[in-house]
Each structure stands twice: as C-alpha cells, then as structure tokens.
C-alpha cells in the first residue's frame with residue numbers, strides 16, 4: 050500500500066478487489082450501454098446484487114468519458130458511480146476521455162458531498178488502454194482536482210487488482226509526486 054497526502058486528502062494505492070473496500074463511493078468501469086460485463090463490472094454487480102442492474106436499466110446509456118450514479122445494493126458504500134472509459138484504439142481523443150471519466154466521478158463526489166471514493170483502473174482491462182499511459186492520466190486528474198478545487202473528499206483510493214497494475218500506478222505516482 051502507498052499513501053500520499055494532497056492538501057487534507059489521503060491518496061492511497063492498494064492492491065486488491067474493489068468489492069472488499071469500504072468507501073462512500075465505489076467506481077465501476079462500465080460500458081456505455083450499462084449492460085454489465087466481465088472484469089470489475091461483473092465483480093461489482095455480483096457483489097452488489099440485482100437491484101443495481103435494475104437501476105442501470107433506467108438509464109438509456111452513458112456517454113464515454115462520463116458516469117452515472119446508482120445506489121450500492123449490498124456493497125459497503127452509499128453509491129456506485131458507473132464510469133465509462135474509452136476503448137483504446139477506437140476513440141481518437143482517448144486520453145481526454147479517460148481524464149474526463151475520472152473528472153466526472155470527482156465532480157459527482159463533490160455534488161454528493163462524500164468523503165471517500167474508490168476507483169479501479171478504468172479502461173486498462175478489456176478496453177486495452179496501456180497501463181503506463183493510463184496510470185499517469187488517472188493520477189494526474191485526481192491530483193489536479195484535489196489541488197485546484199475545494200473538496201468534501203478526505204480519501205481517494207485506487208484499488209488495483211494485480212501486481213502489474215499496482216506497480217504501474219506506483220511508478221506513475223512517484224513521478225508525479227516524488228516521495229522524498
């Protein structure tokens with residue numbers, strides 16, 4: 050686990066399964082049809098129970114780079130933010146769309162006045178975004194939000210499923226905010 054303070058907020062990188070994390074908001078890596086899928090989306094819906102998919106069906110779709118909010122079903126959270134990252138190689142402005150997916154979640158966190166939010170690594174699984182490009186975008190977007198805006202957040206956690214992903218985020222964070 051790696052922890053850094055940014056203003057009054059703790060930014061944590063942890064290796065693990067996002068459904069086991071306690072946070073006000075769990076972010077899902079959804080698809081724009083909000084149709085459910087494998088990866089983190091499948092794990093979140095399995096753990097949250099069917100009520101969350103029923104809520105998702107009320108939305109027609111979610112544009113890439115944006116997010117929608119549902120309750121969290123049986124998860125230990127208040128909300129799930131279903132964020133849609135870009136498919137690498139499919140969207141010309143992938144970097145901008147990836148940053149926008151994170152930014153939308155951070156803005157929603159302020160709107161709902163929550164104190165903690167847990168992100169997975171959006172777009173780096175089935176959507177094929179190279180980890181070494183995605184990790185600095187994810188972290189930079191969070192750091193900019195926390196340093197530029199008044200925030201209700203006290204904790205931002207990246208829950209990284211495997212060692213390779215964790216190490217990519219650790220390297221990117223060390224470059225953005227050197228620890229010594």
Ligand code: ADP
Nearest residue numbers: 066067078088089092169172173174175176210
């Ligand atoms: P995308 O379609 O946005 O690429 P994926 O779910 O395929 O989404 O992958 C995104 C990241 O989530 C990958 O790094 C994958 O290893 C990771 N992941 C898969 N299951 C979980 C989980 N239960 N908790 C946290 N991260 C997960």
